[in-house]
Amino acid sequence: MARAAPTPGQKLSFIFFVILSSLILYIDITSNNFKSIKNGFKSFKISSSYIAKEISIEPLKSIISLSKSKSQLIEENKDLREALELSYLNNYLISKENIFFKDKEIIKKAHNENNYKFEYDIAYLKSIDPNMYNCCDKHRMFIDIKQNSDNLYVESVVFNTEGLVGQIIGESKFYEVLLLTDISHSLPIKLNSSEFFCNAKGSGRSEYIICTYNPLVWTKEIKENQIFYTSGLGGIYPKDIEVGYVSSIEVVDSTQTNIEIKILANPLNGNIFGVLRY
């Protein structure tokens, strides 16, 4: 369809608007009369874009970042926890304040001579059956030693940030650890005064080992909450490492007394372990 050519009236209106525009342009260039309009529009633009962003993009972004940050936080938390456990483990042996060794002088000497002989490798928990640990006799766990050199780890001592956990008894893909509480485990222990020695066997209950002795042979009186240390007699565990404290004493008969010792370390606390080489 053909468009009609502008009438003289329309031409005049175009001329009028061109002159008006020119006037406005001149005024705008030479003065700041339109500044308030421009500033008002700018503020409107900024605030409306802000509101639009808040309504449309921000909720989406927050949902995305929430899902992202959640998994990121979990990952970070895992990493931090691992780093923290490692630092605990690292500090555990070399700290003068720890309870690992009875003789704090060992640490002090090593610290002064800048020579730490307590070498250990880091191991990660691969599997442990908590139900079995809490209910039954067989207390085992499997660990994966990370700084695996050519060392033979069988019979090496395993500890965590709380204390001794057990010893390695088997080596396949992962290392099998016989926990202190396993009924087939036997740990030579002694009192601080070295006047009492006994072999503490695993009780089959979590966190407890039992020391059975003949009171006619060992006349030293044992009290509750007394602390027991490794005696170092078995050749597996180093001497003078704090094991636990007496939680109860049961006199079976005149020739047998059972001491129940609550051990310090719980293998279920933490996933990182140290494997002591000495």
Added chain:
Amino acid sequence: MISLLKRLFLIIFINFIDLNIALLFSKIFIIIPLTFLAFSYYVYKSDKNISSLEAFSFGFFVDLISDSYFGLNTIIYCLTTYFINQNANSFKLFSYLQICLFFGLSASAYVGFSQLIINLYNFSYVTLLVSSFANIIFCFFIALIASYFPKRISIKL
């Protein structure tokens, strides 16, 4: 009313693209006034004559959203509208090449005029010439797209 709003939003959208690509092309001395070309195309494709008031209003609105001097776009928009209205029937006799040349050169005129107003002390003939060339090519490119690609989307203004 809806049609007017649609046009305004379209102008805002094109102006937004215009401002964004201006940064990119200014490094190679090219200015492609997308908003102006879009408005010219709207006037060209319109079935009826666009009034001077509408051209003035659109020009004023573009001045406002593009933060340029008030009156700069209104003058050019009014003149372009008048010229297109005047020659609307003649354009039907023109080839695509001639129409593209017309739009390309009018875009160059826009660039020259706006540069005279807003960039007088750094007015560059290189920018003007390169922009003219780029605008003509751009119009050809748009015409080619329109001719050879199927019209799946049609925006009714």
